[in-house]
Amino acid sequence: MRSSPSRTAPKSNMDSQNGPGVVLAGALLPAFPRDAKGTGSWPRPWAKVELTMQESVEVFLGDPAHIPCQHNFSDASSEPSFVMIQWFVGAAGSSSRMRIFYSDDSQRMVDNGTDYSGRIELQFDQQGTRLTVRDVRLSDEREFFCQVNGLAAGSAEGKTQLRVFAPPKAPVIEGVSAGISVTNELPSKVASCEARNGFPKPNITWYRNGMPLTSAPGRVNVLMLVSQSGGFYSAQSTLEYKVSKEDKDAFFSCEVSFFVPAAIRTVESSSINITVHYPTTMVELWKELPQGLVKEGDTVELRCQGDGNPPSPFIFSREQEPDVELEKSGDVLILSPVSRKDGGIYQCRPLDTADETIKGEVQLTVHYLDPAVVVPRDSEVMLKGEDLTATCNALSSLKTSTVWFKDGQQVGQGNTLHLKDAAYETTGEYVCEVTVPSLPALHASGSVHIIVQGGPQLVGVQQEVQQEEAAGRMVNLSCEALGHPLPSITWNIVGSQSWHEVVSKANDHTTRSVVSLKVTSDVSALCNASNDMGTEVKFFSIKAIPRVTSAAPFTPAEGSGVIIVVIILCLLLLAVLGSVLYFLHKKGKIPCGRSGKQEITKEKTKDDIVVEMKTNTKNEDAVLLKALNGDKKVPNEQVTGPNPHWS
Structure with a gap:
């Protein structure tokens, strides 16, 4: 018979590979012989415990870890009544281990004083037990042992490696600030990349334009440094690279790869562009200012640029004078102001190369427009009726356009202006405007003053003016004459003693005079315009009309009310008269035929009512007729009243 074990939990002991065993019920049990895998069994070949554990469990830092331990006894008939389960953890950096949990049929306990x-x-079930470690730490990456002891029924032990993962922070890339020359014989440091605080150790890979870079002697060197702090690993990698001119547009990046549970993850850094130094192999020279065509007086800027890095200084010169160095400002040649003699081919050469074929060239053309020359010059005197031809020309490097103006109005187009049958209106200043359509900023002008000479010419088509004016009114008489020399104007007025000149004006070729007079009787006035070349006169005849005083005019608003009242009264009287006649006819007092009319006349002489109606009807009918016929008169009747226009 087996003695039942003590209910007191055994003490935890550090158990080496040949440890003394486990104390149960105050007795020292023999230690299990262990194989290479660390499992052990009782020396009873007929008793066997089958124990199953995972080889490893992977978990993120801070997450819980679940480690299962399943067991069963192969001989069900010998199923023990007492089963003891213990969990151990291997000590970091040594082969010893430490117990962290104990369980038997009567008790379950977690050992004190451990991490x-x-x-x-x-957790326990029929298949076994499962250990859960909360808030996993980096120090938890070690072996966990599960030991099952059925005493005489046999025992077994298994282990699981707990693996902890902590993703590192995103990689940080930093390129060198100085430029890297393509003339360096050995690879130069290009950039460094660092991935911090990961577990286990992260790895770093370099990329150029998305393609991985591998170490190549004389071309690519990758240096890796891994450090540890607080259990975390930080990886720092340096890329040494032999640059070429094509690398000026290349982008470099690094990628960190690290382990996570059941996978490998990668995180790529941002991309950087490095500064590559290389000599100039191509130069370009162009006109930067002004935009478009260049004219005399402009400020011209010629800019030179090469493909070297850093940019090389340049020497400016003209093809006509290659040995004369022109003064410049940096990589810009400023010419101000330019004239036509500044035209030609300009060149620029870099100083970082001795190859004279590496240069830039540009052709500079300076356009011009000379002052306009007008023939005849200044002024020209011509007789009235003559013809004249004027020309305007200006020398230019581009095609020109010429337009003639007089008093702001266009009077001609082209280099030649034809004036035919000159009149006084022809007199004036003629301006020719010369422009360059392709370069509007270029323009020139010239002018000629034309003077038309002749006798006086009065303005207006009438040589004699007749008019009627009321006596007593003031009248203005105007006389204007053209001519060269400037004509003078005199007045001869008959019929009015009260007159005087109120306006007397003159300009280059026009004289104007205005006199004011009072009409008291018929007036005759003579305007005399004269100069050295002739005389011209204009007559004014004014007939005086006596003033007539008229009565007050008729006001329609005053008579309209009276007419309406009269019309209404007439209509009422006619209605009454019709009723009386109809009544007399029914009584037989009005016979039909001509005799009837005579009787009616007699009746009217006897009947006062009829006579009164007849008298009233006559007056009212007269008013009605006047109202219906407008202003027509009633025969043998004169209308009187306050309004004299009623006639």
Whole structure:
């Protein structure tokens, strides 16, 4: 018979490979012989415990870890009544181990004083047990042992490696600030990349334009440095690279790869562009200012640029004078102001190369427009009726356009202006405007003053003016004459003693005079315009009309009310008269035929009512007729009243 074990939990002991065993019920049990895998069994070949554990469990830092331990006894008939389960953890950096949990049929307990005293819990079922480690730490990456002991029924032990993963921070790339010359014989440091605080160790890979870079002697060197702090690993990598001119547009980046549970992840850094130094191999020279065509007086800027890095200084010169160095400002040649003699081919050469074929060239053309020359010059005197031809020309490097103006109005187009049958209106200043359509900023002008000479010419088509004016009114008489020399105007007025000149004006070829007079009787006035070349006169005849005083005019608003009242009264009287006649006819007092009319006349002489109606009807009918016929008179009747226009 087996003695039942003590209910007191055994003490935890550090168990080496040949440890003394486990104390149960105050007795020292023999230690299990272990194989290379660390499992052990009782020396009873007929008793066997089958124990199953995972080789490893992977978990992120801070997450809980679940480690299962399943067991069963192969001989069901010898199923023990007492089973003891213990969990151990291997000590970091040594082969010793430490117990963290104990369980038997009567008790279950977590060992005190260990790193897992407050962080583990176990779950039991028919298949075995499962250890849960909460808030996993980096120090938890070690072996966990599960030991099952059925005493005489046999025992077994298994282990699981707990792996902890902590992704590192995103990689940080930093390129060198100085430029890297393509003339360096050995690879130069291009950039460094660092990935911090990962577990386990991260790895760094370099890329150029998305393609991985591998170490190549004399071309690519990759240096890796891994450090540890607080259990975390930080990886720092340096890329040494032999640059070429094509690398000026290349982008470099680094990528960190690290392990996570059941996978490998990668995080790529941002891309950087490095500064590559290389000599100039191509030069370009162009006109930067002004935009478009260049004219005399402009400020011209010629800019030179090469493909070298850093940019090389340049020497400016003209093809006509290659040995004369022109003064410049940086990579710009300023010419101000330019004239036509500044035209030609300009060149620029870089100083970082001795190859004279590496240069830039540009052709500079300076356009011009000379002052306009007008023939005849200044002024020209011509007789009235003559013809004249004027020309305007200006020398230009481009095609020109010429337009003639007089008093702001266009009078001709082209280099030649034809004036035919000159009149006084022809007199004036003629301006020719010469422009360059392709370069509007270029323009020139010239002018000629034309003077038309002749006798006086009065303005207006009438040589004699007749008019009627009321006596007593003031009248203005105007006389204007053209001519060269300037004509003078005199007045001869008959019929009015009260007159005087109120306006007397003269300009280059026009004289104007205005006199004011009072009409008291018929007036005759003579305007005499004369100069050295002739005389011209204009007559004014004014007939005086006596003033007539008229009565007050008729006001329609005053008579309209009277007419309406009269019309209404007439209509009422006619209605009454019709009723009386109809009544007399019914009584037989009005016979039909001509005799009837005579009787009616007699009746009217006897009947006062009829006579009164007849008298009233006559007056009212007269008013009605006047109202209906407008202003027509009634025969043998004169209308009187306050309004004299009623006639």
